[in-house]
Amino acid sequence: MVVSLEKNRPREVVIIGGGFGGLYTAKALAGANVNVTLIDKRNFHLFQPLLYQVATGTLSPADISSPLRSVFRKSKNTRVLLGEVKDINPTTQQVILNDQIVPYDTLVVATGANHSYFGKDNWKEFAPGLKTVEDAIEMRRKIFSAFEAAEKETDPEKRRALLTFVIVGGGPTGVELAGAIAELAYKTLREDFRHINTSEAKILLLQGGERILPFMSPELSQAAAEALQKLGVLIQTQTRVTDIANDIVTFKKSDQVQELRAKTILWAAGVQASPMAKVLAEKTGVECDRVGRVMVEPDLTVNGYKNIFVIGDLANFSHQTGQPLPGVAPVAKQQGEYVAGLIQLRMQGRSLPKFHYSDVGSLAMIGQNLAVVDLGFLKLTGFLAWVFWLLIHIYFLIEFDTKIVVIIQWAWNYLTRNRRSRLITGREAFLETPDVDTNTPYESPETKQTVKV
């Protein structure tokens, strides 16, 4: 494996994926003596941490998206290529797209992760996840259609099912979805309907582990749980979903199987590495972990291929704590900047010590004036945490693209407590108002207790 070192020809750096990892790599290489090709399937970078706000009607997709071409307009050494990578060839150093072949000197793979249904892919149609703009619009359609259908429903049992929202997974996305839906039902929409009382909606957050937001300190998990419960969210920990079908979610808590009839079931549980990991494994023999992430070297390269880097959610970097780093934006950002630096040093025949993640902490929004922030040295809850959450997100948002509109939007929603982006769009689903299948036999005394909790 030869890394050519002539000084004259600028290196061809090919980056696959326009998420945080790929974007920060390309940004850090702007102006360097390399040609950068950024390949993505989409023509925009998506600020995924805020996708839940699209799904719940606060923001529009464009508010959290930055057209890749406008991000790199001024970086003349960077070209954006829209296309899907089918394969890579580490020997000939080529990336094979659906419609062309792109040669590289250095390859950076940052294609991220998708959600995983733990092999139960049939759950997907009943419990959509949240990774793309289309996912968010579909989730938004589901949530608001459920309220609309409930408004028309006369059968009390069906109405109850239409007003029952189950979120599977107690990580940040699950917590933020649960909080946002609770605010919708118990605040925003309260005066909007004439026949239903949206406050009767049940919002259930199911978490497999002992506590929600497990990556945070126990106190903060506790604080988050209390804040959610104050909003009206019912939290079930140590609860595993065993089946999802026919508007019924079945879950197991301490050997007690429970069933709950719910029209809206949202998936915020498992993730798995994107298919590119498999391609890399086949072509380079690199190992992948249980969820398909690539086991990377201390310098984020693929074992045996000094010119292939894997970063972000696609990478399993365990050289620091023994545990893989979390799949969050700051990790991807730092890894992208590390790789960009290393590429430039190598052109001078130099190198860098192994990658080291400096933990910036973690945070989650729960609702208006409610968030939790864990910076290690500093733990915040409530209003202060909420302000901190806003500032951090605004800071990251405006880094690529002035998202002044988001700030106004937030300020406005804050003042009016309204959600202006609650459009039911997409497939003509606003017509087939969702109906609930109540023919399925269904026993569940526990549930009623549960739901009464």
Add this chain to the structure above:
Amino acid sequence: MVVSLEKNRPREVVIIGGGFGGLYTAKALAGANVNVTLIDKRNFHLFQPLLYQVATGTLSPADISSPLRSVFRKSKNTRVLLGEVKDINPTTQQVILNDQIVPYDTLVVATGANHSYFGKDNWKEFAPGLKTVEDAIEMRRKIFSAFEAAEKETDPEKRRALLTFVIVGGGPTGVELAGAIAELAYKTLREDFRHINTSEAKILLLQGGERILPFMSPELSQAAAEALQKLGVLIQTQTRVTDIANDIVTFKKSDQVQELRAKTILWAAGVQASPMAKVLAEKTGVECDRVGRVMVEPDLTVNGYKNIFVIGDLANFSHQTGQPLPGVAPVAKQQGEYVAGLIQLRMQGRSLPKFHYSDVGSLAMIGQNLAVVDLGFLKLTGFLAWVFWLLIHIYFLIEFDTKIVVIIQWAWNYLTRNRRSRLITGREAFLETPDVDTNTPYESPETKQTVKV
């Protein structure tokens, strides 16, 4: 046909359609001693005059939409009903929905118009129109995908076709689309691509009649045409499209048939009344005009049915000028307010003189600092007209719903000359990069002249 007149029971007023006509009727009835039911297929009012700005990446759908429930949150006598009207029964005074029946004392039908392909419905798949949010997102996808495909295309003829945009119809929508696409190609996107020069794009506006914006004064049509040409738009008047298929639009100008290969063909030509007109005709025997609009009485009722009103684009009101009133928002607004007033007066046994439209003039946006405004007594072009256009649209936008975000968005786009909402979303079309069929035999010397014009 009996209009019951007991004073005790509040009248049931049913409004079909949440466009300008229906919305202003309901608004004017807020607080009146009537129960208002506003029926729409969608859960939001769409500000159609700005739809072209969604299609060209300036605004997001939510920016020009107002959730109906939040518009009427405070009007406790108004309920919003999501559903599709299948039929009406004037005898039993009932509106039949897909899933329920709604009785009425007074019915207001304001279901508007769709576009018409003059019977050539097979053109639709090649030349989408612009009426719904989904239309706009699809148009946006088509426009921006064409630039992306051109960036990758090596065959010069295909590339030319990918960079050729044909807009059929020289009314306000056609003019505004042509202007916005010209600004995209010649200003906004100029620095975004590496392989293509977006300034080579051809934007062709085809108009059947003698001049664009025919409803305006000849001077203003002329001014608009010159402004568009200055932007780089090629205008062909007295030009009829005779065929659209296979990326080729065929049109006829003074007996000369021309063909033009264009990947993006947009339809801004004919409109036809929505299907409700047919239902009304069948059930009440009322006459419809050539494009299917209901011929209404001087008081906007249906002949023989004093309690059925038809307003907005669905109505043909010719009692004022002999000509039908234009299908624009101000007509719908005034008709809605007239009907609301008449309904309330009737409850006191009184009435109103026949409807009279006070013409507020017409206006069209061409591009940055460029618009035309015709108020009859006052004609504006250029910057002044543009400012006027902005103020008018902001005024109408904020009437239902504070659209502060739109103002910020516009201000921002104005300063940065960027379009932030240019997402290619929807069906996974960003992958199947559009290809041009160049196998179709195709002779067209005229076209090349034309396009060189």
